[in-house]
Amino acid sequence: MPERIEWLEDGTAGGSPYSPRFGDRYRSEGGGLDQAKDVFLKGCGLPGAWAGQLQWCVLETGFGLGLNFLVTWAAWKADPQRPRLLHFVSLEAFPASADDVYRSALSHPELIPFAQALKDQLWGLLPGFHRLVFEGGQVLLTLCIGDAKAMLRELAFEADSVYLDGFNPRLNPGIWDVFTFKAVARCCRRGTRLATWTVARSVRDALTQCGFQVEKVPGTPPKRDNLQGEYQPAWTLKKSRVLPARRTPAHCIVLGAGLAGAAVAASLARRGWRVTVLDAAAAPAAGASGLPAGLLAPHVSPDDSVLSRLSRSGIRATLQQAGALLTQGHPGSDWQASGVLERCLDHARKLPPAWQPGALLADAASDWTVPATPAQLGPCSLPTDSPALWHVRGGWIKPSSLVRAWLATPGVTWRGQAKASTLVRQTSGWQVLDATGQELGTAELLVLATGHASGALADSTGMATPLALQAIRGQASWGLHAKGTAGAMPPFPVNGHGSLIPRVPLENGMAWVAGSTFERDNTDTGLRPEDTAHNLGKLQTLLPAQALAIQADSGQIQGWAGIRCATPSRLPALGPVQGQPDLWVSTGMGARGLSFAALCAELLAARLHGEPLPVEQRLADALLSQYATGLASAANE
Ligand SMILES: Cc1cc2nc3c(=O)[nH]c(=O)nc-3n(C[C@H](O)[C@H](O)[C@H](O)COP(=O)(O)OP(=O)(O)OC[C@H]3O[C@@H](n4cnc5c(N)ncnc54)[C@H](O)[C@@H]3O)c2cc1C
Secondary structure (H helix, E strand, C coil), X not given: CCCCCEEECCCCCCCEEEECCCCEECCCCCCCHHHHHHHHHHHHCCCHHHCCCCEEEEEECCCCCCHHHHHHHHHHHHCCCCCCEEEEEEEECCCCCHHHHHHHHCCCHHHHHHHHHHHHHCCCCCCEEEEEEEHHHCEEEEEXXXXXXXXXXXXXXXXXXXXXXXXXXXXXXXXXXXHHHHHHHCCEEEEEEEEECCCCHHXXXXXXXXXXXXXXXXXXXCCCEEEEEEECCCCCCCHHHCCXXXXXXXXXXXXXXXXXXXXXXXXXXXXXXXXXXXXXXXXXXXXXXXXXXXXXXXXXXXXXXXXXXXXXXXXXXXXXXXXXXXXXXXXXXXXXXXXXXXXXXXXXXXXXXXXCCCCCCHHHHCCCEEECCHHHHHHHCCCCCCCEEEECCCEEECHHHHHHHHHCCXXXXXXXXXXXXXXXXECCEEEEECCXXXXXXXXXXXXXXXXXHHHHHHHCCCCCCCCCCEEEEEEEEEEECCHHHHHHCCCCCEECCCEEEEEEEECCEEEEEEECCCEECCCCCCCCHHHHHHHHHHHHHHXXXXXHHHHHHCCCCEEEEEEEEECCCCCCEEEEHHHCCCEEEEXXXXXXXXXXXXXXXXXXXHHHHCCCCCCCHHHHHHHHCCCCXXXXXXXXX
16 A cells, blocks of 8 residues: 555644654655755755756765655756756655655645656556656656665765655664664765755764764754755765766767667756767667567566566666657557457466565556456456466567657767677777777777677677577567457457557557567568467467467568577666677567566666666666676676
8 A cells, every 4th residue: 555644634734644653744844945045955955055066966865755856856846957867766665655655745836847747657566676767768766766775775875965854853763873874874975965854863973973964054944954965074985985987978880770779868968968870770679679569568576676676777767758659549550559468378376476466566567467367368258267477567679669769869970881700999989890990989988778688799709608599580460450350359468478559550450469479589570381380289278269369360470580689687788798898788678578668778877877776776786797797896886
C-alpha cells in the first residue's frame, strides 16, 4: 500500500498532510512553499550557484510529497541561466501515492502543472531506484525507494547541493544520525552546500563530525533559525572516493546505427555532444534492429533478479522515449503500450512472494505485473484458469522507428556505407579506418555499438581480453492479416513460448508477427522454411486457436532474420573497453534490445559525466563486469 496520509483541514485547497506513522506534519505550518524556497533553495545559494553550469545535482534525504523537487524544478525553468541538466536525487522509505503528491501541490497553483507531470510518472515504485524524466530529458528525478542508508550506499556521484529534509529528528532520528550524514558526505565534493530547517544540537554535531561546517541563519517564520552548511572536511579526501572528472561535451563517433548506437547518440547529444553515427549499411536499423516489431515486457523472477530489476528500469526508460518520440493509436502507429500476456506454460511460480496479491509490495508491483485474469485470457481463446501473467506496462514497438527518431536528435549526424575495420589510438581520442585504410572519422570519444561485430573491432585495438560476445541468429515469421486471422487475434501481444504480436500496421496492411528462432554462433541472415515451421509449431503451443487461423487463412507467410548479440550473463555489456576512458562499448542486448538500449545509453552518459546513475550502483556494475576486469576498474577510476 502507498503510505497512509491524513489530510487535516487548515483552510488551504488540499489540506495539510499528516503522517500517522511518524506523528508529524509533512510540511511546515506555513504550507511548505516558503520553506522549500527559503530553507532549501536559498539555503544552498540557488538559483545563483547553478548559473551557467552544464549540470547541477541536488541530493535530498526525504522526498515526502515532492514539494522541494517541484519548487527546484520551477526555479530551474524560470531561470535563463539554468544548467543544461538538473539532476534531483531523492530518498524515500515510504512513498506516498501519486494522488497524494498531486493533492499536496494544490495549495500552490503555480506548481500544479509540474505536479501533474510528476503524478503521471509516479507509478510502480518498488524498492530501488526509479528515473523519472521531465523537460525532454533536461530535468531528471531519481527516486530511491528504500531505507536511506541502504539507498545512499548505492549512489555514486557528487552532489552540488544537499537538502536535508524529513520528519522531526525526535520522531524519525534514523535519517538525521551520524551514519546517514557520513553516507551523505560520501556523495559530496569540497564546497557542496547543505541546507535544512532543523537546528537540533544532535544534527549540528553529527554534521560537524562528518566534515560539514554549519551555521545557524535566521529562520523561515514561524521558525527562528534554519541551518546552512558546506562540506569542508579538515582531512584530505581519500583518492578511492574521488569520482571521474565531469567530461566536457566534444565530438563522439558511435559505430552502429541500431537501437544501442542510436540511443547512445541521442543521450550524448542531449548533453551537448556532437555525435557522428557511422554504419556499414546504407540505411539505419539494418541489423537486428530492423525487426518489423518487437516486444517490450519485463523479465520476472521469484527472487527479483538483477536481470528482472534492470529490465524494469529499462522498460521505464524506453516507455519515456517512445512516449515522447513515437506515435501510437492511429493506423500508422510505431508502437502500442497495450499490455502483454505471458503464459506460464511450465506452471512455474514467477512472481516474487512480496508481489502476490495482498502482500507487502503488491500495490507497487500491480503497476508492473499481476496474475492474468479471465478477462485477459478469454480473448486469447485460452482456458480461463491458464497460468499466466499480465504485464501492465508491456507493449510492442517498431525498433527502426525508435532508431530513426533517436538519430533525428539535434546534434546527431548519421552516415551509412561506412564500415569500420580498424580503430587507431590517437593522442587524444580515436581514428576509425575502413578496410582499405581510409579514414572514416576521428573523435575524442568512440562508442562501439556494432552488435556481435563489436568483438572484432575491439580486438583491432590490440586489447588483451577479447569481448565475450555471442551471435545468436533469429528468424521471425509474419504475414498480412486475412479475414480469418484478423478475427482470431487477441488485442495485445502474448509471449511465454515464442511470441505473437497480433496487430502491427505496416505500409501495405495490418500484419501479425510471430517469433522467433534461437540459433547460437550462426550469423547467416538467409531465410529458411524450416524456421517458419518451427515458429508456427511454437505458436501452436502458445496460442493454438491463433496458430490454426494463421495456418488456415493467412496469405503467404514471410520471414525476417537477424543476429542478436549476447553476453554469457544475458545482461548487456556497457563500459569503457579495457581501461580506455575514451573507448566504450554498448552491446550484448540479447533478445531485449527494446528493454535495454535506452537505459544503457543513459548509463553510459551518466558514467561519462559523473552524473547520478539511473539505477543502483550494484546493478550498473553488473553490466560493467561482463567480460573484462578492465571495464569495471576504468569506470570507477
Ligand atoms: C528474430 C529476432 C527477434 C527479436 N525480438 C525482439 C523483441 O521482441 N524484443 C526485443 O527487445 N528485442 C528483440 N530482438 C533483439 C533486438 O533486435 C536486439 O537486441 C537489438 O536490435 C540490438 O540492437 P543493436 O543496436 O545492439 O544491434 P544491431 O541492431 O544489430 O545494430 C548493429 C549495427 O552495427 C552495424 N555494424 C556492424 N558492423 C559494423 C562495422 N564494422 N562498421 C560499422 N557498422 C557496423 C550494423 O550494420 C548494424 O546496423 C530480436 C532479435 C531478433 C534477431
